[in-house]
Amino acid sequence: MSRVMPSSPICVTGGSGFLGSWCIKLLLEDGHTVHTTTRCAKKAAYLLELPGAPERLKVFEGVDLLSPGSFDAAIGGCETVLHTASPFYMKGGSEExxxxxxxxxxxxxxxxxxxxxxxxxxxxxSTGSVYTNYGALPTEHVYTSEDWSPADLLREKENWYCLSKVLAEQTAWKMSRDPTCPFTLTVMVPTLILGPMVPGQPHLNTSASALVGYMDGSVQEIENACKTVVDVRDVARAHVEAAYRDLGGHRILLIGGSPHFQEVAGYIKEALPDDIKGRVPTRVSESLAPAVMGPAPPHPVRYDVSPAEKLLDMSFKNVETQVKTMVQSMLDNGFKSSEQYVPTNM
Incomplete structure (x- = not known):
């Protein structure tokens, strides 16, 4: 499929976040002028250290998801928008x-x-909008972009994060199908995002918090679960490639593996310095993790990402690379403790 590079600035919402920062990094590397939004300019300051940022990145601060019109200044003059901003945390969440x-x-x-x-x-x-079905489908089911998590079940289980992704995505599709809508919509559906942080990221993101407990010893047993994961660099590249291609109307699943967390723990241990390797648990919990997303362990999630490979001309980094690069970047950025994680809105 042919690629056409946008000539106008590209807006990335939520630029201070884990994924948003990588989208900005790739766009700058491709030579684009980028507008980005953030609630707090201090949290986005590290983006200005990226190559090309002083000349071609404009940060719009004080932009709130709940304030109508607050994105106008950042979006003005942009023909392409990557909307990555959304609250992401699992504990202590609520519908509000x-x-x-x-x-x-x-x-x-x-x-x-x-x-x-x-x-x-x-x-x-998010794949939270695809296969959060509490084990309702058979283990051999192959998940595709045609699958949707049932909103009524998510509400019943008070799974507010996954419900937020379902309803937000459905809202976007509905708005894009209005006859007066000027834009085409492409939806990226990534799973738990691992891989390296952009250097200097000043906050421990939710994805990294899934690993930090294994690094500091606060997790005593390996979770008996198979989880899907994907590299942040692949997810960011998918967003950028979608900006370059005519893919309006596509919903694209982004998954790079479905390892048991025993495999993940092993890679974490290999990536840590010798003096703290011993903190990583080696015993797998005897109780199975609940089948919230897809089948229960030891069955991995079965999925089809061939549309991403064909439409975006991409391949996915393996689990070992995802885990080890995330751990190394956490150490480089000064994150070694679960106590450093504070759920927040970027």
């Missing part, structure tokens, strides 16, 4: 904290896109 900002934030961003004549939107969703 997660569902409302995800849905209303999507409405606010896309309303700005409609009003300002944006031509292409790439939205970040």
């Amino acid at each position: 904290k997660l569902v409302k900002p995800a849905v209303e934030g999507t409405q606010n961003v896309l309303s700005s896109c409609q009003r300002l004549g944006v031509k292409k939107v790439v939205l970040t969703s």
Whole structure:
């Protein structure tokens, strides 16, 4: 499929986040001018150290998902928007904290896109909107972009994060199908994102918090679970490639492996310095992790990412690379303790 590089600036919402920062890094490397939004300029300051940033990155601070029109200044003059901003944390969440900002934030961003004549939107969703079905489907089911997590079941289980992703994505599709809508919509559906942080990232992101407990010893047993994972560099590249291609209407699954966490723990241990390797647990929990997303262990999640490989001309980094590069970047950025993780809205 042919690629056409946008000539106008590209807006990335939530640029201070784990994924958003990588999208910005790749866009700058490709020579683009980038606008990005953040609630706090201090948290986004590290982005200005990226190559090309002083000349071609403009940071718009104080932008709130729940404030209609707050994205107008950043989106103005941009024909392409990568909407990566959304609250992401699992513990201590609620419908008010997660569902409302995800849905209303999507409405606010896309309303700005409609009003300002944006031509292409790439939205970040999540596999939480695809296979959070509490084991309802058989273990041999192969998940594709055609699958949806049942919203009524998510509400019943009070799984607010996954419900937020389902409802936000459905909102986006509905808005994009309005006959007056000027933009085409492509939805990226990544799973748990691992891989390296951009150097200097000042906050421990939620994805990294899934590993840090194994690094500091606060996790005593290896979770008896198979989880899907993907590298942040692959997810960011998928977003950028979608900006270059005519993929409106596609929903694209992004998964780079479905390891048991015993395999993940082994890679964490190999990546750590000798003096702290002993903190990583070696005993696997006897109790199975609940089958919240897909089948229960030892069955891995079965999935089809051939659309991503064909439409975006990409391949996925393996689990070992994802885990080890994330651990090394956490150490490089000064993150070694679970206590450093504070759930936040970027």
